[in-house]
Amino acid sequence: MEVRVQEADFDFGAEIAAFRAGKPKIGAVASFLGLVRDVNDEAAVREMTLEHYPGMTEKALEEIVAEAKGRWDIFDALVIHRVGPLRPCDQIVLVAVSSAHRGEAFAACEFIMDYLKTRAPFWKKEETPAGGRWVDARETDDKAALRWREK
């Protein structure tokens, strides 16, 4: 399991290649790449800043990955989340999960993202034409995380 919180950008292809290199038991890698959009809640976004809680962030992400490993038959997971100033089209987050077959990898990858959205201490502040604004948590993210409880 690898969890990284960093300001620097990452190379999606190189990360996936390294993640699965020399592991012939892996039959599937599911991944999610989150990006900065240029619009949110009907306002243009020209820049955003991601703040986090150093220490707790890494711990929370490691707990989420450990929970995914307990629930699905997966080999490994990688989470990279950027912090600091970001602009539209920038990469924000990468989650990758490896397993023998696709079903477990897809499910675990979606679970990790849903829990990351509601449990990992990151906060977005957007710069819009009307000034800076902190992004409000979405009810749809809470619902997305809650549905895993029933399974």
Place this chain on the structure above:
Amino acid sequence: MITVLYFARLRESLGTDREQLAPPPGVATVGQLADWLRDRGGNWTTELAADKPVRVAVNQEMASPDTLLPDGAEVAFFPPVTGG
């Protein structure tokens, strides 16, 4: 002594990101600490109001109002998270 941290919108509106506090007797839980801080008035009263969606972590684990504050604890107040 405890260390109290504030993040994101709370850090900005309270004008501080960290402080060392010696809570008085009777301030033993997260809820009691929030009550005590609210008594400072101004933004402390409005930002930490009971109807505001403020989250609290104690020693980097999510906490609830009745979570106890161990001596030397690191307590963090922050809004609901918005990463990803």
